[in-house]
Amino acid sequence: xxxxxxxxxxxxxxxxxxxxxxxxxxxxxxxxxxxxxxxxxxxxxxxxxxxxxxxxxxxxxxxxxxxxxxxxxxxxxxxxxxxxxxxxxxxxxxxxxxxxxxxxxxxxxxxxxxxxxxxxxxxxxxxxxxxxxxxxxxxxxxxxxxxxxxxxxxxxxxxxxxxxxxxxxxxxxxxxxxxxxxxxxxxxxxxxxxxxxxxxxxxxxxxxxxxxxxxxxxxxxxxxxxxxxxxxxxxxxxxxxxxxxxxxxxxxxxxxxxxxxxxxxxxxxxxxxxxxxxxxxxxxxxxxxxxxxxxxxxxxxxxxxxxxxxxxxxxxxxxxxxxxxxxxxxxx
Numbered sequence: 001x002x003x004x005x006x007x008x009x010x011x012x013x014x015x016x017x018x019x020x021x022x023x024x025x026x027x028x029x030x031x032x033x034x035x036x037x038x039x040x041x042x043x044x045x046x047x048x049x050x051x052x053x054x055x056x057x058x059x060x061x062x063x064x065x066x067x068x069x070x071x072x073x074x075x076x077x078x079x080x081x082x083x084x085x086x087x088x089x090x091x092x093x094x095x096x097x098x099x100x101x102x103x104x105x106x107x108x109x110x111x112x113x114x115x116x117x118x119x120x121x122x123x124x125x126x127x128x129x130x131x132x133x134x135x136x137x138x139x140x141x142x143x144x145x146x147x148x149x150x151x152x153x154x155x156x157x158x159x160x161x162x163x164x165x166x167x168x169x170x171x172x173x174x175x176x177x178x179x180x181x182x183x184x185x186x187x188x189x190x191x192x193x194x195x196x197x198x199x200x201x202x203x204x205x206x207x208x209x210x211x212x213x214x215x216x217x218x219x220x221x222x223x224x225x226x227x228x229x230x231x232x233x234x235x236x237x238x239x240x241x242x243x244x245x246x247x248x249x250x251x252x253x254x255x256x257x258x259x260x261x262x263x264x265x266x267x268x269x270x271x272x273x274x275x276x277x278x279x280x281x282x283x284x285x286x287x288x289x290x291x292x293x294x295x296x297x298x299x300x301x302x303x304x305x306x307x308x309x310x311x312x313x314x315x316x317x318x319x320x321x322x323x324x325x326x327x328x329x330x331x332x
Contacts, residue, residue: 002027004055008151012115016155021063030058030065037069044076059154060192071192078190082182085138091265095135096142100265102127103258104136105143110253112244115156116196117147120256122248124166133179141186143261148193157194159240161249165202172206177213184217198222199236201229201249 002024005013016022023030031054038046054072061067079086091097106120119140126136147153200207229236233250245251263270 004051005151008155012152012155016059019062020059020155022059022155023063027055030063031055033065034058034069034072037065041073044073045080046072046076056148056154056192060194071190074190075192078186082186085134085141089138089142091142093138095132096139097262097266099131099136099139100143100262101259102131103256103261104131105140105261106256106258107143107147107261107264108244108246108253108256109260110244111156112159113241114196115152117153117156117158118240118244119143119158119160120246121160121162122258123162123164123171124168125258126167126171128171128174133174134182137179137183137186141191143265144191144193146265148191154192154194157196159197159199160195161199161201161236161240162203163201163248164204164207167204167207169204169206172204172210175210175213180210180214181217184214188217188219188222195225197225197227197239199227199229199239201233201236202231203228 004027005024008016013022013024028051031051034054034057035049038049054068057068057072057075058065061071089096091100102125103120103122104125106122108118108120111117126133144158147158227235227239236249237245240249242251244253246253246256248255259270
């Protein structure tokens with residue numbers, strides 16, 4: 001076993017082999033072949049090219065080396081093209097800090113029964129006088145940067161749940177095509193994470209209308225991983241076990257504490273009333289802290305019910321069968 005697999009369980013290594021085509025015997029050769037492609041893009045500043053960093057891109061693209069390099073290039077190109085977004089890209093940046101405190105994103109301590117990390121967004125909590133959409137996007141990207149340091153998550157991936165309860169039409173009107181495109185480019189096209197599902201609950205009718213604005217930017221693979229549950233939490237529970245979810249989503253866990261993830265990133269001096277003195281996040285500290293409190297949901301052998309609707313086909317119960325039902329934001 002290569003040192004790049006240090007800390008991984010035999011089961012996870014086997015999962016990487018079966019699902020991602022990861023072969024420990026040729027791992028270093030695969031990484032080097034991606035690194036050798038860097039010379040073909042002199043227009044991009046590749047600021048990090050170590051083995052562990054390149055490996056996450058290979059895993060995100062199932063060890064298709066050309067696709068992994070394309071994702072690596074897009075990762076740095078996105079940052080070069082949006083320099084203001086990544087200036088002071090730290091948890092104590094005022095804009096990022098406010099977004100984190102307000103729960104953008106929420107990150108559950110538990111993983112689901114597939115070992116995936118669960119991210120939450122409570123859309124109605126977006127106070128547009130307090131948080132810009134860009135700062136929320138920055139907080140999400142920063143959170144993913146921290147989480148993706150965990151090799152287990154590089155292999156198992158993430159799921160995202162967006163609760164649209166009480167999300168107003170006025171709030172939705174602020175989601176312009178340009179900022180939605182920016183989010184899709186940053187999450188779908190430029191980040192080395194595996195997203196196993198994007199789940200919408202309690203979505204209002206105008207979220208469907210917004211889909212037409214972003215449809216040209218979504219990959220087919222992305223659309224197939226979007227699930228529209230409406231107010232039918234039973235369909236959500238067929239895909240994410242209630243033991244893994246807070247009560248807001250019909251789960252058995254207590255209501256989600258919006259400060260949970262902010263406290264993890266900002267450290268022991270966290271206070272939602274005071275300013276912070278931290279100058280950066282410590283990815284290794286976060287990984288260590290998460291491992292102490294994190295528990296993977298018990299029903300590892302839980303099988304999907306045969307009644308589960310295939311990805312991308314769940315519809316709002318009041319929606320006409322002929323209407324296009326894909327929603328707004330999607331990750332890949």
